[in-house]
Amino acid sequence: MERTTLDLWVGVFVVAGIAALVVLALKVGNLSTYNVSESYQLQAHFTNVGGLKPTASVRSAGVLVGRVVSIVLDTSNYDAKVTMSIDKRYQFPKDTFANILTSGLLGEQYIGLIPGGDDKMLQSGDEFKKTQSAVVLEDLIGKFLYNSSDAKK
Amino acid sequence: MNIVGGLRGIGKRVVNAVWRTGYGARFFVMTLRYSGMSFRRFRLTVREIFFSGVLSLIIILVAGMFVGMVLGLQGYETLKRYGSESALGSLVALSLVRELGPVLAALLFASRAGSAMTAEIGLMKATEQIDAMELMAVNPIARVVAPRFWAGVISMPLLAALFSAMGVFGGYVVGVVNIGVDEGSFWSQMQASVDFQHDILNGVIKSLVFGLAVTAIALFEGYDAPPTAEGVSGATTRTVVESSLAILMLDFILTAFMFQGA
Amino acid sequence: MSASLVELHDVNFAYDSRPILKGINMSFQKGKLIAIMGLSGCGKTTILRHIGGVLKPTKGYVKVDGQVIHELDPQGLYAMRRKMGMLFQFGALFTDMTVFDNVAFQMREHTDLPEEIIRDLVMMKLHAVGLYGTQELMPGELSGGMARRVALARTIALDPMLIMYDEPFAGLDPISLTVVGELIRRLNDALGATSIVVTHDVQESLKIVDYVYFVSNGAIIAEGSADDIRASGEAFVKQFVHGEMDGPIPFHYPGNDFNTDLGVHA
Structure with missing residues (x-):
């Protein structure tokens, strides 16, 4: 052989x-x-997630810090419960603000984190208290049309 | 020609098709059962990887390159209208990794390697080589069929990955080098949208399933071919037709399972 | 009574409902060279396939070396086949292997012999069929007669006790014909094997065989030594041996009456 x-x-x-x-x-x-092993999970409730999808990125100051793991409807008060896994290297204050943002006009949606000033840090399993929902383009256009027709009168 | 005769003809064909399906399923199970030799004497399988994988390399690489280049051109033209040329990278990579890589590589594999397998086994049968082996107390399924089967299953994901990688390169050449899309956004948009588990691993799973289907069909058609020249050529055609259809149908089913609700 | 190696007892066989063999009784004695003759499609090859255990009789049994073939389990059947050799009609050499690998095939599959010994054995077998020196060629590069002889070397690779030949003379030129015929006889005697030759080449086989079975329509119609057959008074055997155009096998296909179809009325 x-x-x-x-x-x-x-x-x-x-x-x-x-x-x-x-x-x-x-x-x-x-x-x-x-980095599956070195991450921790955080939750946030949004009244509307818009086009956010699992695996969407979570960014702070434009830097990728984690990803969305799951999005489910929380039937206790009918809003969306988003679970994300965040890189262990990054810690965020308790009063961090979670936003659903869009990259570009028609781009992908992602979660932007704006840190607050609290001394205590969020631990695994904690929740962002302050959130802002996605901007839904249809609502925006609807409002704009409504306003402009108002203005004409 | 009367109605009864026509009905009888249809009935016969249906019964025949069902019969053949059952025979094919048993053939597949036998192949799996007698696969031991393919791994104990891995040389046999290596030899077949050469014939099905290595010899398909050129066509896969060239085709992948051109498909990627076309994607780059067409994608650019379409994205330009919405002012999002920077998304070209993610468009090229996602279409290749999720769909075009596994599917086109499998279609090329079916017509390049699958048809050759059918013709080879069909001819071995027509020239009584299979019978001779059987009478030499060597199981032809273990010695001839199973190594080819595993060679196909091993080769297919590798070929699909090469196809996708080549395609991304082709898209890069056209998009970045030729047209002048920003190189940084090309790669970063791509990396931001292509998920390893969700897109790449699923693509690999797809190509594994396609490889399994194509080789199983090719080997069965060869083994079941009537031992004549027309029989073998008919079987070769059937291999290409059946495996192409199987690839596209399986692709739909797999896509539905993998990417639903995502 | 000399022992018989192969015995067929009232073997019947039918494809779907079309009978191929109808109550065949044969007995092949050890060390003999026996021919089964008959027209193409009369069931000769089917008999070989029964002995090799590829087909199963619908009635009756085939006994080889004291064992009923169709009652063996797969292991037993494979063990039995290792003691048999079969030469196929056109050789059935493996077209993707060299002559050497073809002859070495069974040695590699069934034994753990080291490569040097396999080498020596292959050379011996090739020498026995007069083709020493062809080992590196591919089957496609051989002439029909040479391919047949390589196949013969492969058949006797493991010194089988029973060698079966399926139409060994088909498609050979007169010289190759004599060579192959002579080889069959010589190998049979040298190996002490039993040989069964299925053929319709009367003249060539009558020169070498010990005993002949004549088969027609799935039944034995005559048997005996070569001389018995030559002298046979049976009309079919006479037509066959002497190659006469008309006899029990008519020249015309049994269709409608030719004159009637042409519209010629008496």
Whole structure:
């Protein structure tokens, strides 16, 4: 049993295939920013999440700090309960403000965190008390039309 | 020609199709059951990876490159209207990783490697090589069919990944190098929207399923081919038709499962 | 009474409901070279497939080396097949392997012999069929006669006790024909094996065989030594052996009457 050129080619093929997967994972995908083990979970309630989706990013001052894990309807007061996992490296004060924002006019929606001044930090499982819902474009346009027709009178 | 005769013909075809489906399912189970040799003597499988995987490399790489370039051009033209050219990277990468990579690579694999497998096994049967093996007390399913099956299942995800990577590169060449989309936003938008688990792993799972389906169909068609020249050529055509349909139908089912509500 | 290696007892076989074999009784004695003759499609090959255990008789049984073939479990059947060799009509060489790998195939599949010993064995077998030196060729590069001889070397790779030949003379030129015929006889005697030759080549096989069964329409119609067959008075055997155009096997296909169809009325 000796090595043949056929083995070489198969080896090249397998290495190239795995390399392609790694490239996809690191360069194309977000594996490089994935840190499943070192994160903690926080919750927030929004009256309307708009187009926010699981895996959407959570940013503070524009820096990616975590991702949305799940979005469910909380039937106790019929609003949306969003769970996000935040990188362990980043801690936020208790009075941090959570906003649903849009990147660009038609871009993806994400959660923006604006830290407050509290000394106490949010712990795993805690909730953001202050939130602002997504801007729903239809409502906005509706308001604008309503206002402009008002103004004409 | 009377109605009864026509009905009888239809009935016969239906019964035949059901019969063949059952036979195919049993063939598949037998292949799995006699797979031990494919791993104990992995050399046999390595040899088949060469024939199905390595020999499909060129067509996969070239096709991937061109598909990515087309995506870059078309995507740019469309996105420009909404002023969001910077999203080109995520458009190219998402379409490739989720859909086009696994599906197109599998379609190419079916017509390149699947048809060759069918023809090879069909000819082995027509020239009594399968019978000869059986009479030499060597199980042809274990010795001939199973190594080819596993080679296909192993090759397919690798080919799909190469196709996608090549496609992203093609999109990059057209979008960034040719048209002049900002390089930074091309990559960062891509990374922000492509999720490893949700998009890339699901793409890999898709291509595994496609590889399984294509090789199972190709091997069965070859094994079941009438041992004549027309029989083998008919079986080769059926392999390409059936596996293409299977890929597209499975793609719909898998997509529905994977990306629902997301 | 000399022991018989293979015995067919009242073997019946039908595809769907079309009978192929109708109550075949045969007995093949150890060390002999026996021919089964008949027209194409009369069920000769089907008999071989029953002996190899590929097909199962609808009635009756086939006994090889004292064991009923269709009652063996898969392991038993495979163990039995290792003691058999079969030469297929056109050789059935594995087209993706070299001559060497073809002959070595069974040794590698069934034994743990080291590669050097396999090498020596393969060379011996190739030498026995007069093709030493062809080991690196692919089957596609061989002539029909050579391919048949390589297949023969592969068949005897594990020194089988029973060798079956399915139309070994089909499509060979006169020289290859004599060579293959001579090889069959010589290998049979050298290995002390029992050989069964299925053929419709009367002249070539009558030269080498010990005993002949004549099969027609799934039944035995004549049997005996080569001389018995040559001298047979049976009309069908006579037509077959001497290759006469008309006899019990008519020249015309049994269709409608030709004159009636043409509209010629007497």
